[in-house]
Amino acid sequence: MDERVLLTRRHVLTGALGGLAGAVPLLLRSPWAAAQGAPPDWREAAPITSADQVLNVMDFEAIARSKLPPAHFGYIATGVDDDATVVRNHAAFADYQIRARRFFDVTKISLATRVFGAAWSSPVYVSAVSSQRAFNREGEVAVARAAASRSAHMMLSNVASMPLERVAEARGAPVWQQLYATDDWEVAKGVIRRAQAAGSTAIVLTVDSPGPRNNETLYRAKHNDSRDCSDCHDPQQRDSWKGRPLYEGLDLSRATQIAPLNVDAAYLDRLRDAVRGKLLIKGIVTGEDAAFAVEHGADGVIVSNHGGRNEETLRATIDCLAEVVAAAQKRVPVFLDGGIRRGTDVFKALALGAAGVGIGRPQAWGLAAFGQPGVEAVLDILNRELTDIMRHAGAASVDRIGPQHVLHDRGDHPQAARDRR
16 A cells, blocks of 8 residues: 555645645646646636536545534545545555456447346446435435436445435436345344335345444544534434434334344345345445345445445455356456545556446535535546546447456456455
8 A cells, every 4th residue: 555645645634745735736736747746836826616617436525524613624634543544445446457448339338237127227226325414405316417417226224314305306207225134133123124015126134233343533632622513413422323214113222232242144135035126235345245145135335345435455445346246156246345436446456357436535525515516527527537448448349348358467367366265
């Protein structure tokens, strides 16, 4: 891992670059200018006042930071311990090179794909992000409207701050419902029933949240936030998730934690019986667990480490993807989230076998920066960049992207590297 990247992230998050006034312009400067040692005012970016002026997804992070209270931004930004897995999630994409190809007809590029028989306009979807009213008053409803305007698929967090029914109405199409099953099976069944009644076509069990997490960046941000937050929530309430809309009307008296600690074969079998539609398992990072999930009824698996928020493993999701795809053996689709910041990142994930690619923090940055238009701009940028790299790679459609398009930093295909081990 490049320590310079980690240090830059720490400085930005803690304000060590000379405060907000210094941090934001630095983030908006041309990387080429910084590399050449140009003075700070060289090609300085003009103030950004609307989403359509933002050049790339990363620039939304600085804008979000400038608009949010410290604790709210800290909630988006935080990882575990040193935030090293957060950094690695994105940095690892640079270890994969794209093989540009010529002599193909790339007059027209199509991002269209099909997932579980449904037509998607793009493989990029908005993944589950909790508590989005902390970033914008309209929260998940604004994200749903953005997804609808761009025909992007959406997964809704189990601990969303807006009711599922309102979000589904704003989306105008079914959403996938993420599931935090709690340690009470009756609560899990209640959430599943409500999601299916609202038209959710898939339940997505998250399995990467088995216990407490050391979110130091969030703790520091809270310490630096001088606001009185008691009007919005009780800072001492450890079980704040119990007040989320999706749990409304359910008996939570026996639920002591948001995620069960006994997700074994029997649990997955019972869950499979309870879910009428598609069942996906989110938080898979090894081939063994992927095979296990499929053997016990999963219709799809999502390679994810919760954006580095729950575990400090230093394994980027893109580095986990190839072995999960191999273990799935084309029996079910494999999806990926974590670290996506460029259309080239999306391309690399597709080349390594992902059927779709989710975005988490980028949608939150866009939402915090400009509301619905910010989320729309994030999707537009990623899809535009994906279109551009597909043209350079000679892949006119998503189904033509494959492992032949990427090389690992050792100079070979990831499959060849696995075979050598």
